[in-house]
Amino acid sequence: MEWRDEGIILGLRRHGETSAIAEVMTRAHGRHLGIVRGGRSRRMQPVLQAGNSVDLVWRARLDEHLGQYQVELTQSRAGRLMESATGVHGVQAMAALLRLLPERDAHPRLHDAFAIILDSLDEPAKAGALYVRFELAVLEDLGFGLDLSECAATGARADLTFVSPKSGRAVSTEAGGPWSDKLLTLPEFLTNRERACVDPADLADAFKLTGYFLNRHVFEARGIEASVSRESFCAVALRALSDNPAAALPEPMKAAIP
Structure with missing residues (x-):
């Protein structure tokens, strides 16, 4: 199994003596983990910082396996x-x-x-x-x-000042005024x-x-x-x-x- 994607580093944890497991928010494969061989090296540590954007190649024998990442930095934000x-x-x-x-x-x-x-x-x-x-x-x-987008009580799209804690819908000032103490601002x-x-x-x-x-x-x-x-x-x-x-x-x- 192999795929390529772009992603943003979320976090890192140690794996063995020299490797790391990178948690990445990828665009097409969601939040995905993978082993980075040599991920704790002086060269890779600055790359694998939270917030950095990377290009990824993920490989594993089976789709359900943890797999390994090949990582290339595309945008450094961490510093x-x-x-x-x-x-x-x-x-x-x-x-x-x-x-x-x-x-x-x-x-x-x-x-x-x-x-x-x-x-x-x-x-x-x-x-x-x-x-x-x-x-x-x-x-x-x-x-x-x-x-x-609109008042849950009247359908009005203007003067929306409250949110119903029950429905999660907006409520206008006019409709929500009498119950303002029970509504969210x-x-x-x-x-x-x-x-x-x-x-x-x-x-x-x-x-x-x-x-x-x-x-x-x-x-x-x-x-x-x-x-x-x-x-x-x-x-x-x-x-x-x-x-x-x-x-x-x-x-x-x-x-x-x-």
Whole structure:
């Protein structure tokens, strides 16, 4: 068995004296593991850092085997990501989200969104908004996507300010006002592509929104807890936004993430 693909390094663990097992988010083969012979060498260690993009050749006798990777670096991001707190915690938090996906289950849209976000993750003022959109995309690919397009009660597409914690659907100010204390807040930047996230309170509401549905549908259902890296990233992203308000989302993100 053999295939070729592009991917992004998620993590690495030791294998024997000189080799390593690389966990990679590939475009066509999903989250996939493989042995890299000599992966702990001085030459390969900089290549196999989380966040780097690579070209891969995977070989195994049978498809269900772990197999071996031949790896070639195509884009180095790890060094730049390590220079900022949002970069360090963000790549770890996103890797933890991708580990929620079934192994070897292809999610090309998430791979592409992951790459786009990594290119801006070291820009602290943008990092939080980018990351929360990635959480929405992961929820959708897991089958628990939120419907933020129209009001669940009236069908209105304007003035959407709440989300029902039961249905995951948006609710307008008029329809949700009487029950606002029981609804989740929907920040405008999540429904308006032209609206930048410049208010730390909006970002905190967004983290609370995605965190609620991740806990309800994923973490509690699997008997696990949210990763420590998510909590750390949320803290540094909120602090960064307080110090330096964000610009609008870059154009590629609008096409890559719902």
